[in-house]
Amino acid sequence: MELWAIVPLGGICGFVGLICLFCTCCGITCIDPNQAVFLTYCTKYIGTMKQNGVYWTNPLYNKSSISLQISNFETTPSKVNDFNGTPIIIQAVIVWKIRDTAKAMYAVDSYTNFLRTQSESALRTCAALYPYETEDEAAASLRGSPQIVSGALRKAV
Numbered sequence: 001m002e003l004w005a006i007v008p009l010g011g012i013c014g015f016v017g018l019i020c021l022f023c024t025c026c027g028i029t030c031i032d033p034n035q036a037v038f039l040t041y042c043t044k045y046i047g048t049m050k051q052n053g054v055y056w057t058n059p060l061y062n063k064s065s066i067s068l069q070i071s072n073f074e075t076t077p078s079k080v081n082d083f084n085g086t087p088i089i090i091q092a093v094i095v096w097k098i099r100d101t102a103k104a105m106y107a108v109d110s111y112t113n114f115l116r117t118q119s120e121s122a123l124r125t126c127a128a129l130y131p132y133e134t135e136d137e138a139a140a141s142l143r144g145s146p147q148i149v150s151g152a153l154r155k156a157v
Contacts, residue, residue, distance in 0.1 A: 026059035036101050038064040048101045066104065070097045073116065080124050082142060083131040090127050090142075092153065094119045115157075122156035 031037055031052045039046040040062045049055060050068065057063070072095045079089050096115060098104045108114040127142065130149060134141040140148045 027056045029055045029057050029063060031055065034067065034069045036066045036068050036098075038066055038101050038105055040064075045102060045106070050101075064105070066098060066101050068098055068101075070095060072096070075116070075119055075123055078120065078124060078127075080127045082127055083129060086132060088127065088132050088142075090123060092119065092123050094157075118157050122153055125156055126153045 029037055029049065031049055031054075033052045035052070037049045037057075039049065039057065041058070041060060046061060049057075072093055075092045075094065077089050077091045079087055082088050094115070098111070104111040126149060129152065130140055130142045130145070132142050133144065137144075142149055
């Protein structure tokens with residue numbers, strides 16, 4: 001066998017080997033605890049991987065990492081009127097966590113901005129439902145019934 005016939009075959013095998021190595025390395029996906037990987041292919045939703053570990057996925061999939069950790073933020077201080085019409089300045093700390101990654105990615109443009117806007121709106125609405133203070137101990141108030149008010153806020157958001 002002549003030497004010129006062996007060289008192209010070796011080059012082809014090397015090229016195929018590099019392509020296989022590239023596909024293997026690009027398909028490796030590492031998922032940390034409290035993280036999720038959102039998979040799409042040509043804008044079609046493929047699925048979400050939530051189990052932590054190392055996985056191989058199709059290298060053509062687009063992968064977006066999303067945090068599933070509990071997060072919080074403070075709303076900006078807002079001047080609103082309570083149930084009696086008294087002006088008060090109110091602020092809240094919102095604690096949140098993503099449960100459905102597909103809705104977080106597709107239902108809104110930016111889930112963090114959406115949550116901030118909804119929280120501000122719900123806070124204003126709930127502040128108008130209750131008086132700041134009340135003399136009646138059985139009636140709910142913003143200052144005296146934080147569990148009731150936070151439940152109403154949670155429901156409104």
